[in-house]
Amino acid sequence: MKILVTGIAGFIGYHLVNSLIKRDDEIIGLDIINDYYDVTIKYGRLKNCGFAISGIEYNKLIKSSKYPNLSFIKLNLEDKKNIENLFKQENFDQVINLAAQAGVRYSLVNPQAYIDSNITGFLTILECCRHYSIKHLTYASSSSVYGLNEKQPFSTKDNVDHPVSLYASSKKCNELMAHTYSHLFGIPTTGLRFFTVYGPWGRPDMALFIFTKAILENKPIDVYNYGKMQRDFTYISDIVQGIIKVNDNPPEGNQNWNPNNPEPSSSTAPYKIYNIGNSKPVELMSFVKTIEEELGKKAIINLLPIQPGDVPSTYADVTDLIENFNYKPQVSVKEGIKNFIDWYRNFYSI
Known part of the structure; x- marks a missing residue:
């Protein structure tokens, strides 16, 4: 297969590509390398993939010096003309x-960025999938779409019509857009609702990175909802395992789908939604304690009320993923935190 992976300089994209290149697939990675968080980490991921940082120019395809089946192009998803040219040239x-x-x-502070990238950019991808006969589009959704839902574990069979952030709204919108294109044009699409992904090369805006950095620097950590939070922390290799299994198996229309009692995660169209999570929620204070144990240092904890846009708990029902792909998360939170801290110490020479 020849596969386009967008977001290759991102946390999940980087790890996914490092798994895909071990197969016979030809991979082209795309990223705009924006400055939402420290670009040093993004460039570090690209460097590890064999790309000379000084040679990265906009809209220029470059080959990896490390992997013969991997290339990279710096492009913005909203750049419809150049994205379309890429699809046309690469087939x-x-x-x-x-x-x-x-x-x-x-x-909450920069809503336009979500409309531009997550909605306008996603439309560009859908249109190119439509016009260039893409056999399967797999795309990132998020556990954030569950919003005000309190029934747990969160199931793809439940409606998700009450998001509490524009980020969540944009991901719900992606699912609706994908269904439309699956229905109208027969494009197989699969949306993956990720649950709190963590691990080496993780994002600096995520809890594990923030807590580790603060504890090592003897600074307080902000713990929201007064510590009464649960997250279904999912290690990066378990996420990648799920993405690859799903991507290798494009959905077909569900012939048993009932329009009088519509099940949200499938359709008569070649469309499917999955949760990808560990399915073992962890108390946030327990998570902090494990970080403390691995670092050998106590945290200075600042307890605060829940933040706008946050939800108190996430818990993934991954029944469909287990039944269809024998999905089995392998990495415990303790092991995952240790792996991250080992990477963090090495990356920052601590």
């Missing part, structure tokens, strides 16, 4: 769209 079989403006809290 992709599949697309894995992980590029997006991430972050719940940032959407």
Whole structure:
């Protein structure tokens, strides 16, 4: 297969590409390398993939010096003309769209970024999938779409009509847009609702990175909802395992789908939604304690009320993923935190 992976300089995209290149697939990675967080980490990921940082120019395809089946291009998803040229020239079989403006809290202060990247950019991808006969589009959604839902575990069979952040709204919108294109044009699409991904090369705006940095620097950490938070922390290799299994198996229309009692995660169209999570929620204070143990240092904890856009708990129902792909998360939170801290110490020479 020839696969376009967008968001290759991002956390999940980087790890995914490092798994895909071990197969016979030809991979072209795309990223705009924006400055939402420290670009040093993004360039570090690209360097590890064999790309000379000084040679990265906009809209220029470059080959990896490390992997013969990997190339990279710096492009903006909203750049419709050049994205379309890329599809026309490269004749992709599949697309894995992980590029997006991430972050719940940032959407409160810069909402336009989410409309531009997550909606306008996603439309560009859908249109190219339509016109260039893409066999399967796999794309990133988010557990954030569950919003005000309190029934747990969160199931793809439940409606998600009450998001509490524009980030979540943009991801719900992606799912609706994908269904429309699956229905109208027969494009197989699969949306993946990720649950709190963590691990080496993780994002600096995520809890594990923030807590580790603050504890090592003897600074306080902000713990919201007075510590009464749960997250379904999912290690990066378990996420990648799920993405690859799903991407290798494009959905077909569900012939048992009932329009009088519509099940949200499938359709008569070749459309499917999955949760990807560990399915083992962890108390946030327990998570902090494990970080303290691995660092050998106590945290200075600043307890605060819940933040706008946040939800108190996430818990993934991954029944469909287990039944269809024998999905089995392998990495415990303790092991995952240790792996991250080992990477962090090495990356920052601590």
